[in-house]
Amino acid sequence: MITGTLFNTWRNGRQVGTDEYGNRYFEEKAPKAGARARRWVLYKGSLEASKVPPAWHAWMHYTTDAPVQAESRTWQKSHLPNVTGTEHSYLPPGHDLRGGERSKATGDYEPWQPV
Template identity: 60%
Template sequence: MDVGVRLFTWLNGRLVGEDAYGNRYYVHKAGRQRDGREMRWVLYKGMAEASKVPPDWHAWLHHFTDALPDAQPITRFGWQKEHMPNLTGTRYAYRPPGHVLQGGKRERATGDYEPWTPA
């Protein structure tokens, strides 16, 4: 992680919460504002990847809500899936049948498709 960000956070940040992934969320302890709104930021655990921020914390970071996700009950519906970071570029990425890293072979196409052949 960038040394400057860590130093800025140590000098100016007040920890307000942490998510299930270990990301830590901060506000400016002196109440400093940017564009008329409270400064908020996140220090990622591990590699900085924006998709690691769960939706409830994303809403707080972007000022959709002022209530901290830790401080309010969040309504979850049966159709909602658990948050998952973007896995593209990792060994856990989805690779469909026929993908080069899955052997490059796939089953023949079925159905009524017939390739055009010149007469």
């Protein structure tokens, strides 16, 4: 982690809370007159913005004054990291990295032909 960020956090921030992933959330101790207190997160592990839960996302963007601790529902899936650009990313049928072969069109598709 960047040393300047840690120093700034130690000097100017107060910890508001942590989430289930170990990320720590901070708010500015002494905001300037008439300004909102700045808010930031120190990620645990990789710097992945999709690891911020919805309650903390709302708090960071000033939608709520305090993070709402929502209870987990049985139908909710647990968090999955963003895998775009990795070997685990989704490749649709016909993608070049999956062989480039797609199923034939059903007859309702007419490809564009230049004039």
